[in-house]
Amino acid sequence: MSDERPTDDSIDDFFIRCGLSTGDKIDCYNFVRRLYPNEKITTALCQGFCSMTVFVGADIVVQFRPEAYQLDLCIATAARNIYGEMAPETAYIGNISSSGLHVYSMKRMHGVSFKTFRMCDIYLERPTYYRARLCKDFAVFLSTSWHNTSEQHIPLGQVGKSINMRLNSLCSDLPNRFRARAREILAKLSEIESLPWILTHGDIVAANIMVDVSSGNLTGLVDWAEAERLPFGICLYGLEEILGEMTEDGFGYYSDAERLRTTFWLELCNMIPRLQQEHVLESVKLARDLGVLLWHGIAFDDGAINRVVQEGGRDVDEIHRLDAFLDLKTQNPDWISKI
Numbered sequence: 155m156s157d158e159r160p161t162d163d164s165i166d167d168f169f170i171r172c173g174l175s176t177g178d179k180i181d182c183y184n185f186v187r188r189l190y191p192n193e194k195i196t197t198a199l200c201q202g203f204c205s206m207t208v209f210v211g212a213d214i215v216v217q218f219r220p221e222a223y224q225l226d227l228c229i230a231t232a233a234r235n236i237y238g239e240m241a242p243e244t245a246y247i248g249n250i251s252s253s254g255l256h257v258y259s260m261k262r263m264h265g266v267s268f269k270t271f272r273m274c275d276i277y278l279e280r281p282t283y284y285r286a287r288l289c290k291d292f293a294v295f296l297s298t299s300w301h302n303t304s305e306q307h308i309p310l311g312q313v314g315k316s317i318n319m320r321l322n323s324l325c326s327d328l329p330n331r332f333r334a335r336a337r338e339i340l341a342k343l344s345e346i347e348s349l350p351w352i353l354t355h356g357d358i359v360a361a362n363i364m365v366d367v368s369s370g371n372l373t374g375l376v377d378w379a380e381a382e383r384l385p386f387g388i389c390l391y392g393l394e395e396i397l398g399e400m401t402e403d404g405f406g407y408y409s410d411a412e413r414l415r416t417t418f419w420l421e422l423c424n425m426i427p428r429l430q431q432e433h434v435l436e437s438v439k440l441a442r443d444l445g446v447l448l449w450h451g452i453a454f455d456d457g458a459i460n461r462v463v464q465e466g467g468r469d470v471d472e473i474h475r476l477d478a479f480l481d482l483k484t485q486n487p488d489w490i491s492k493i
Contacts, residue, residue, distance in 0.1 A: 165179070165201060165206060171203075172220045172253075174253050178255070186208060186210060189210075189216075189247070195209070200269070200270075200361050202379075204219060204223035205218060205379075212262065213262050216258070216259055216260075217258045218250075218256070219255065219258065220256070224256045225256075227244065228308065230378060231244075232305040232353050235304065236298065237375075238298075239373075240298070240375060241374060241378060242374070242376060242378070244258055246258055263373055264364070265364045266364070266365060267362070267363060267365070267376075268360045268364075268396070271367065271370070272360070274367060282414070283370070284365075286417050288370060288396050289393070289396060289421070290417060290418070291371055291372035292372060292392070292393060293425060295375075296386075296390075296422060297422060297426050299354075299386065300352065300386055302352075303350060308382075309383075310382065310383060312382070312459070313459070314383055314384050317343065318340075318343065320452060321336060321444075323452075324451050324452070324462055327464075329464070332451065336447055339440055339444050342440055343444075346385050349385040352384070352386050354384040354388055355375050355380075356378070356381050356382065357377055357449075358391065359392075363375060363396070387439075387440075387442050388441050390441070390445055391479060394479050396414075404477065405474045407478070423435075443480060446479045447476075450472045451476060453468075453472065
């Protein structure tokens with residue numbers, strides 16, 4: 155057996171944030187070795203803020219999480235029931251008594267992250283082709299939740315229980331240029347809440363979107379830790395992460411972004427015929443902008459999501475995303491006339 159020790163500072167940062175030591179990190183690796191004595195253990199190159207992740211062999215993921223960020227297995231099971239292989243199969247292994255870290259195993263999802271795929275030669279040769287395929291697959295993925303309401307028993311989560319309160323904070327505390335849109339959404343919140351409430355992934359970014367390297371097809375989403383039941387459309391901010399990426403000058407869209415936005419919406423409306431009704435489509439558009447405001451207008455402060463973002467400083471990337479995602483061109487694209 156050979157082990158690959160972590161070299162990424164994010165690993166050490168995780169243990170520092172949790173008030174743990176180098177000895178606790180060693181305990182984690184020893185824990186995995188005892189469970190899988192004959193398997194190769196490698197450290198995931200992309201680490202989350204709330205966990206440490208290692209790969210065991212080719213098919214198993216082991217994740218360590220502190221008490222404050224432990225996974226809700228009911229949510230993990232519901233995601234698997236609704237989305238099938240697009241969500242990882244998750245099980246609780248136990249905990250390490252010395253550090254209190256909880257340990258989970260997951261079936262490793264096929265493919266690489268879209269963040270990694272964007273750097274692959276095969277992608278760079280035909281980027282529009284692969285982005286178009288991913289946009290269509292993302293639409294199919296979202297339509298699955300619309301048609302599956304079997305998990306309505308799941309209680310509302312932190313965001314779902316406080317949408318009105320959060321919108322009021324956004325209306326009063328966001329930089330001025332965003333407040334009018336927040337107030338418009340607050341005035342029409344009942345229309346959004348009339349949409350189906352579906353299990354919604356809580357962090358759709360390029361690092362959590364898994365892609366098959368050979369075909370470019372979506373294979374699923376990882377990191378369902380923040381998933382909860384919310385009105386359909388709130389996670390549509392994730393489409394923007396396929397159509398562009400953060401640069402030194404802010405969030406930049408690819409040259410084919412608006413054409414591929416049309417591709418996505420046509421596919422979504424084909425998969426969900428009710429979206430061809432104007433009032434339903436308008437409600438989903440409102441939900442999309444609500445999701446942008448909730449996910450990028452409220453800061454993530456060491457796990458807390460209660461502070462409205464402000465200009466400059468540590469919120470600069472979120473402000474850049476708000477500027478790009480709430481631009482009139484993305485709110486009112488020309489795909490409406492093509493349905």
